[in-house]
Amino acid sequence: QVCVCSGQHPQASVSGSWGVCNRPLSLCRSGAPAHRCFSSGGAYPGTPLSSPFPGVPQPVFATAGGQEKFETKVTTLDNGLRVASQNKFGQFCTVGILINSGSRYEAKYLSGIAHFLEKLAFSSTDRFDSKDEILLTLEKHGGICDCQTSRDTTMYAVSADSKGLDTVVGLLADVVLHPRLTVRLLFHTGFLSFRPGEAAYRENTVGLHRFCPTENIAKMDREVLHSYLRNYYTPDRMVLAGVGVEHEHLVECARKYLLGTQPAWGCEKAVDVDRSVAQYTGGVVKLERDMSNVSLGPAPFPELTHIMIGLESCSFLEDDFIPFAVLNMMMGGGGSFSAGGPGKGMFTRLYLHVLNRHHWMYNATSYHHSYEDTGLLCVHASADPRQVRASPERGGLCFLWSLGAQMSPPELEETGCHRAKTQLMSMLMMNLESRPVIFEDVGRQVLATRSRKLPHELCALIRSVKPEDIRRVASQMLRRKPAVAALGDLSNLP
Known part of the structure; x- marks a missing residue:
């Protein structure tokens, strides 16, 4: 017998219209919730999710064609400029020009030229009279633009519809090679002067001041800027990188x-x-700087003193770069406001041995800065100025302790190393889901090495790291003289 109570339940049909229930009468009268037979899965009772349904044909999945594989193609033009691309499914692309220039090359120039050029980027060119014209051109293709300068790389990037690739490359060429340099800039550098590299590499290369000092802004004229551009904005020091584009089309636009x-x-x-x-x-x-008014509001953030302790690591071109990356992940850390959890540093050395043991520590985080010829592994600690006398001691001792004695027990060694490697691979793969991140990875690797290691190759290198590799690079690093940078109220600093 079946239920015929019209209008009480949605009938078991795809249309979902109201009508005859057609369910067993016992189910209807027992008050069992109405459901659609086709969506409940009741036709296959007891079948685990790990097994296919019996009688259901095997699914046929789409496969990536030759253009959609994870390969990165590189072509070098006659003038030395490299064109690198990786195709990626989607309507939009990210294209940009990366240049081997930055603050590390400013020893013979006014400090801050690279930072000054960053602020002038996408402002006006020979073809475009103003920034508004550039933005309106990009707007036709749903595009946005950005320029970022680091100590050794300058990056001009645009994300836009792939159909506008020709326009985007033409605009990038204008911005990089034909800037007017007529705009007078006024910008505030504020607290941007605190960097550990200045203590680790005194007055040379990556230790040079990263940001343009206020007193140098008025001295930046066309002759000074053109002199710098002539030396460092050359084709052999450039890479045109693109993600989400056909390689041959990108090469054609580059030519x-x-x-x-x-x-x-x-x-x-x-x-x-x-x-x-x-x-x-x-x-x-x-x-020494008064930071009591940095956080304004009815409940301002407490004034803190910031201390960074760093030791030299290695270049990203060396084999030890991967063990150092695992070591940095093992050190980890974070802020005291974070509840921790998988992927947030809960089991890292700094989280367990600094933040969990010293309530007055607001932050203890490990960073790894790596360049073409050197690297720096450092710990950033933030604490109340009244506790600053203990901060370097506690932070520094825990830093050394975590690198040394804490790594000696084999059971902690294997567990900590395995967890750090898994977390590093997870972070790598999640970051490479983003198109702009892929673009930067492609551009930076090709700029430095003329090729690119693919994600699965990097994961294989990470898996091959052993606890003895971590112990070796840590002991090698600890032989170096430390670099210490401090900012804030330092009256209690020993």
Whole structure:
């Protein structure tokens, strides 16, 4: 018998219309919740989710074609410029030009030139009279633009609809090679002067001041800027990288706009390129500064003193780069406001031995800065100024303790190393889900090595790291003189 109570339950049909229930009468009268037979899974009772339903045909999944594989293609043009691309499914692409230039090359120039050029980017060119014209051109293709300068790399990037690739590459060529440099800038550098590299590499390469000092802004004229651009904005120091584009189309656009083009500063040969190698010095840099008014509001954030302790690691071109990356993940840490949890540093050395044991520590985080010829592994600690006398001691001792004695028990060694490797691989793969991150990874690797290690290759290198590798690189690093940088109220600092 079946239920015929019209209008009481949705009938078991795809349309979901109300009508005859057609369910067993016992189920209807027992008050069992109404459901649709086709969506309940009741036709296959007891079948686990790990097994296919009996009688159901095997699914046929779409496979990636030749253009959708994870390969990165690289082509070098006649002028030395490299074109690198990786195709990726989607309507939008990210394309940009990465240049081997930055603050580390400013020893013979006014400090802050690279930072100054970053602020001038996408403002006006020979073809575009203003920033508004550039933005309106990008808007036609749903595009956005950005420029970022680090100590050794300058990156101009645009994300837009893939159909506008020709327009995007032409605009990038104008922005990089034909800037007008007529805008006078006024910007505030504020608290941006605190960096551990200045203590680790005193007055050389990556230790040079990263941001433009206020007193140098008025000294930046066209002649100074063109002199710098002539030496460092050369094709052999550039990479045009793209993600979400056809490689041949990108190469065609590069030949059209970047090959045989005379830049605004002329075609004179570079004569004064700085090829200095970073010299690690170590030492202490203190910057006394009142930070009590940094956080405004009815309940301002407590005034803190910030201390960074760093030791030299290695270049990203060396084999020990991967063990150092695992070591940095093992150190981990975070802020005291974080509840921790998987992926948030709950089991890292700094979280367990600093934040969990010293309530006055607001932050204890490990960072790894790696360059073409050197690297720096450092710990950033933030604490109340009244506790600052203990901060370097506790932070520094826990730092050394975590690297040394705490790694000796084999059971902690294996567990901690395995967890750090798994977390590092997870972070790597999650970051590479983002198209702009893939673009930066492609560009930076090709700029430094003329090729790119794919994600599965990096994961294989991470898996091969053994506890003895961690112990070896840690002991090697501990032989170096530490670099210490301090910012804030330092009246209690010993």
